[in-house]
Amino acid sequence: MGYKYVCYDDSARDKVKKEATITYGSYADGSANENSDFDALLIAESSVTHDSSVICDTVLDVFVYSPDVFETEYKPEEFVQLFDGKMVGCMHVQQ
Numbered sequence: 581m582g583y584k585y586v587c588y589d590d591s592a593r594d595k596v597k598k599e600a601t602i603t604y605g606s607y608a609d610g611s612a613n614e615n616s617d618f619d620a621l622l623i624a625e626s627s628v629t630h631d632s633s634v635i636c637d638t639v640l641d642v643f644v645y646s647p648d649v650f651e652t653e654y655k656p657e658e659f660v661q662l663f664d665g666k667m668v669g670c671m672h673v674q675q
Contacts, residue, residue: 599623599647604665617641621662623650 605619606612617639624644631642 599625601668602662602665603668604661604663605641608666609664619661620668621645621659621665623647 600623602621602623603619604621606616607618607620612618618635618641620640620642622642622644624646626644626646628646628649629644631640631644633640
């Protein structure tokens with residue numbers, strides 16, 4: 581079975597200005613199949629949201645967090661699924 585790539589089209593990609601994308605789960609570890617959802621966390625200038633839409637017959641399980649969530653105290657255990665995650669994109673933000 582071939583590996584299916586999931587990516588946002590231009591209109592969806594332009595909805596948020598992302599600073600980082602971390603994938604986790606089956607797409608990150610290479611075990612994805614036709615029944616897999618796409619798990620990711622985006623750090624973006626946006627309100628906290630969850631995207632469960634379907635793109636290219638793949639269900640998204642994408643959580644979006646604002647950078648300020650990670651600039652203050654937060655509970656790392658809430659993000660334990662990212663332990664084996666892979667950074668697939670990021671923008672350097674100069675302060």
